[in-house]
Amino acid sequence: MSYSSPLFSRLMKLALAAAAEVRVERVRFGSHTTAVVLSDGRLGLAMHFDRSPAGEGRDHAEALMAGRPARDLVSMLGSTVALESSVAVACINALEPGGPVRSAGLMEPGGPVRSAGLMEPGGPERSAGQMEPGGPERSAGQMEPGGPVRSAGLMEPGGPERSAGQMEPGGPVRSGGPVRSGGAGRPGHFLDVMDLRPDDTLGMIGNFIPLLERLRPRVRDLLVFEQIEEEVDGILPASREPELLPTCSAVVISGTTLVNHTLDGLLSLCTGAREVVLAGPSTILFAEAYRGTPVTWIAGARVHSPEEVLPRIAADFSFHDLRPFLHKILMPVGR
Known part of the structure; x- marks a missing residue:
């Protein structure tokens, strides 16, 4: 059983075409993050929502996925198994055509690449949308325990994920290696291109705390939503x-x-939105797939130093901690 929508179908079609004969060299899971390394050295990231005790089953999943064709992992897009859903998004992010290609030999040793079947749905992984109350994914504002956060939300160091390329608003794009120009897009932060007006009501799905003070003066109202029970x-x-x-x-x-399959439902609620930005390192940078949706910009990240990122994922570094090794990327979505 898996989640499906026209948007997901377009994303999968584009990713399968990009996968060609590429294989997966390695998969690594952190406490909240997933990295997929391809045979040509490209690396993609995504957040995961697996809440199994002490990461039960993750080592096994890493072994089962290593050595598989990238197409196999792409085909997990929409899986209701939390790790599979995350792996699919991370693999697609690695396949995104604008990312840098580096030699696969730079990754840390880990023995021979193993090939085996994919994860079984009956394993310990939870559905991507299921988050335990009090789970570790919370907003940057150190909100009181009591409810999980659906979105990445700019966590403090040690938290799971930052948005929009892991850099401070307006900060420079970090150097560290060339980014190929094969894919559309340019370096930058979505705040630099987002069309905001003094009479706007801005909604944010995810608590992008460091951005709020910059955003408040630019709009009339700012509404931030999280997966919590009460305000x-x-x-x-x-x-x-919905209201x-x-x-x-x-x-x-x-x-x-x-990753948790809530995007389509949220987009269906953006009936009055002139501008919709999808932001953060989990954002899939295939702009063509979003045409016909309310999305106007996608703002993600490309890994420019895979050899630095992979061991840090295994060591439980957060996306915020990885920001020196990421490029922020902006892509417009044509109507």
Whole structure:
């Protein structure tokens, strides 16, 4: 059983075409993050929502996926098994044509690449959308325990994920290796291109805390939604999205909604939005797939130093901690 939608079908079609004969060299899971390394050295990232005790089953999953054709992992897009869903998004991010290609021999030793069947749905992994109350994915504002956060939301160091390329707003694009120009897109932060007006109501799916003070003066109202039961410090519960998102003239959505399959539902609520940005390292950078949706910009990240990132994923570094090794990338989505 898997999640499917026209958007997911387009993403899978484009990714399968990009996969060609490429194989997966290695998969690594951190506490909240996933890295997929391809045979040509490219590396893609995504957040995961696996909440099995002490990461039970992750080592086994890494072994089962290593050596498989990239097409096999891409085909997991939409899986209701949490790790499979994340692996699919990370693999597609590695396949994104604008990313750098490096020699596969730079990754840390780990013995021979093993080939085996894919993960069985009956394993310990939870559905991508199921998050335990009190789980580790929370907003950057150190909200009170009591509810998980659906989206990446700019975590403090040690938290799971930052949005929009892992860099401070307006900060420079880090150097560290060339990025091929094969894919559309350019370096930058979505704040630099987002069309915001003084009378706008801006909705944010994910608590992008460091951005809020920069955003408040640019709009009339700022509504931030998280997976919490009740409003906390001005952060609204996701249960109010159906009521309030249609009133927003601009919206920013975390790319982790691709992993837990909530993106389509959120986009269906953006009926009044002139501008919709999908942001964060989990964002899949195949702009063509988003045409015909409310999305106007995608803002993701490309890994420019895979040899630095992979061991840090295994050591439980957060996406925020990985930002020196990422390029922020912006792509417009044509209507």
